[in-house]
Amino acid sequence: MNQYSIVVYILIAILVTNLIRVLPMVLIKGPVKNRFVRSFLYYVPYVTLAVMTFPDMVLTTPTPLSGFLALLAGIIAAWFRLRLFPVAVICCTIVYLLL
């Protein structure tokens, strides 16, 4: 039954995940001069976090409505520059109250 070892699974995951992180840093040594590449790298963080947030946030909750309301409240709270933790607490609380 247990032909695969948990330790090996974990070691593989550690190795692959950290290689992914380190590889670009090894390849890109100095500042990138190319305007397109710089612009691309400028947009990457915002786009990737946005894509991870929606629609997953709405699909995680038992009813899409509670996730959607949490999303809306989170956007409004963040717009008014609340910090990471308060925004996270607001989203959690709304979903918990609507469950």
Add this chain to the structure above:
Amino acid sequence: MRQIGKDILHGLHVGFPIALGYFAVAFSLGIIAAKAGLTAPEGFLSSFFIRASAGEYGVYTLVAVQAAYVEVVAMCLVANLRYMLMSAALSQKIAPGTSWWRRLLMAGCVTDEIFAISIAHPGYTPPAYTYSAALISTLFWASGCAMGITAGNLLSPDMVTALSMSLYGMFLAIIIPPTRKDRNVLYALIASFVLSGLCAIAPVIGEWSSGMRTVVLTILISAVAAWLKPINLDADESI
């Protein structure tokens, strides 16, 4: 020396709320890890060294079904490919002349949130700032996972669902404020939400894993944004 002390304190200050959020998320992750048969020390060590929410979730579910090792490799690649993009972006925020091992260590610190706060640092990002934020959040992340494994069944399923919202809340707190300063970021975010939503319900693409969807959409939308609205190179320290 004094500047390094300030950077460390700043990193801890910014890292602490992340750490609290991590603890909550890792706790729910620990519940899944427990189902896969991990012990608390295994959960602590794997979380400490992997540091990837979606990636770990994928790995633990594969462990639970005793999947082939090659599937774990594929899962880690797809679920974490965004770190490659983040690491590339972060490489532009490190002061020239920083030693190679500091650059590698900073790359190793990359998680969604640590990347976000490193990028948000004005000017070049001091390594000590990233390290200290990463260290405190990673300790909470790993402890949260271990706690989830040992005490996960004490929480109601409703609470676990609610806790899973904390990650998304943190993402919103990172991506929304810059839209007030840069209208192009706002457009990029709207495009991201719309396309991501469409892809999730579209035929064929909807079958992709969310990690795969993240990578493809990130490359596509960022490239189009960079093409249509390139940044002003003279004022480029705003990254």
